[in-house]
Amino acid sequence: MARGMADEQTTEEDLGAWRNHFLNLLDRIPLPIAVCSIDGEVHVANPAMAAEWGTTPGRLRGRSLRELFTPRAEDQIDRLVNALRAGRTSRYRIEVTWRGRDGAVRAGEFTIDPIRTVSEPVPVLLALLYVYDERPEPPPSPRGTVSVAQARILALAASGATTATIGKALGLTVDGVNYHLARLSQRWRVQGRTALVAKAYALGVLAPGHWPPEPADGLVDP
Numbered sequence: 001m002a003r004g005m006a007d008e009q010t011t012e013e014d015l016g017a018w019r020n021h022f023l024n025l026l027d028r029i030p031l032p033i034a035v036c037s038i039d040g041e042v043h044v045a046n047p048a049m050a051a052e053w054g055t056t057p058g059r060l061r062g063r064s065l066r067e068l069f070t071p072r073a074e075d076q077i078d079r080l081v082n083a084l085r086a087g088r089t090s091r092y093r094i095e096v097t098w099r100g101r102d103g104a105v106r107a108g109e110f111t112i113d114p115i116r117t118v119s120e121p122v123p124v125l126l127a128l129l130y131v132y133d134e135r136p137e138p139p140p141s142p143r144g145t146v147s148v149a150q151a152r153i154l155a156l157a158a159s160g161a162t163t164a165t166i167g168k169a170l171g172l173t174v175d176g177v178n179y180h181l182a183r184l185s186q187r188w189r190v191q192g193r194t195a196l197v198a199k200a201y202a203l204g205v206l207a208p209g210h211w212p213p214e215p216a217d218g219l220v221d222p
Helices: 002-028 047-051 074-085 148-158 163-170 174-188 193-202
Strands: 033-036 042-045 092-099 105-115 124-131
Touching: 033 047, 074 092, 074 105, 105 174, 124 174, 148 163, 148 174, 148 193, 163 174, 174 193
Parallel strands: none
Antiparallel strands: 033 042, 033 124, 092 105, 105 124
16 A cells, blocks of 8 residues: 555656646747636646736636637637537637737637546647737739748648648648648638638649649749
């Protein structure tokens, strides 16, 4: 019995150490991140998330993401809620707006990852916020203005490759691929991967008449 108690104490100490490592890492990530309950209540927020509100992480604890951010489309929230109720743990993207610490309306996109653990049957939500650039985007040139990496992402997306496959082919994380796709969608004002690929062909970013798809020549790397 004594040995069992000692093992249990060691496990608790290990879990505490890993929790501290996680919190320290979270503090150093420049991307706004929050860990929330299934109903959107903030358990942990990093300084980057708190900075969007001009406050400290501790003051965001216990507040609801629905209180802090306004979704652009309520159906995105409905899809997330229905999926969570059905036990699905796919990744979801929700466009949001909020009023920053300077009073200006800001816009961005949440990537919501439901995470299940063995000890907790109800998932927690890992919410990553990509803040759209406040500066107005320049109008696209007749052939589009994308980086070489973005053009290669578009070409692979046009071939039907999944986000994970694109990331593996280009040495990017899944979040990195999603970030580029979200930035292009916002710049070109289109929704969905199909429309994004169609716009890339319309702007001459992807070369017509080629299979598998490939970027057109003469791309500008901003």
